[in-house]
Amino acid sequence: LIYPVGFYHTKARRLKEIAKILVEKYGGRVPDSFEELLKLRGVGRKTANIVMTYGFKKKGYLAIDTHCHRIPNRFGWVNTKTPEETEEALKKVLPKKYWMDFNHLFVRFGQTICSPVSPKCSVCPIQKYCKRVGVKNHR
Template identity: 65%
Template sequence: MQKEKIDNVMNILQKHYINHPQPLVSRDKWEHIPKTPYTVLISCLLSLRTKDEVTEEASIRLLEKYNTPQTMITIPKQSIQQLIYPVGFYKVKAKRIKDISKTIIETYDGKVPDSIQDLLSIKGIGRKTANIVMVYGHNDTNHLPIDTHCHRIPNRLGWISTKTPEETETELKKILPKTYWKIFNHLFVSFGQTICTPISPHCTTCPVKSYCKQKNVKKHR
């Protein structure tokens, strides 16, 4: 019964967001810059606490020329700051990009590791970023990136009952058919940004409201 509900929700959302722009990291083809595990990693780092369009513009400015760890470490941190501004926390991110690039060169022979454990061992790379690099950089669909939307919405729908994104990842892997793993992140991020918002979600216009238990929804529109 639950699998049928999940299938219905996923199919409805895929149709609803078929023309909705995807975040840069989840697109199959990139323009202007090469798509590699390294550029996916850097773009993902830039995206944290930043709007998608700002992330994309900053990614293009930075990665058009500096799209390998070897080229990235040649430029001053201040130059990275200028290229990625106005992404959120741009000074912190510029330092992190330099530090991570240096670690990749020194520890992994200049190549972004294709192991989740190795990625997580690099200071500055969290679990969501590591999963995104595995899925969209290395094309390894055995991973499921979970951000705040991907954690909140399955709980709201009543699919799971979890406290942390890490718990959500574990529980969703048990019930979400693997065919949806690659599209789940960008689909639920789009849904969470536009309709199933953290506060006062747009329940009256929600395309999957008949499948939702509205867990922890105190006020909606």
């Protein structure tokens, strides 16, 4: 199940550690607080945002991974250097009603069309709106 994920050895070890902490400290329940999630070793902003959004169906969280950072910069929506900066910048311009679906849609789009190297601009449904910031070669 976890093998296809990058750094699967580390992530498997972290999951075991977190499971133990959840049982010992939280009575076997995942905390529904962003701040409490961040206290768990191996849980960063992206994971905490995803748990709050998809696990607890709470609004007001915007999960930014490498795709969600790269693509808005490529589009010219933001000009940021880190996923954290992108999260803050997008919160200012992206209506909250889109936050819940943003990560899922942009990850899939980044994996299939708007890849880090040689994006498939010729088949991109929104190519006429894209500024292609940082794109040197595309298909």
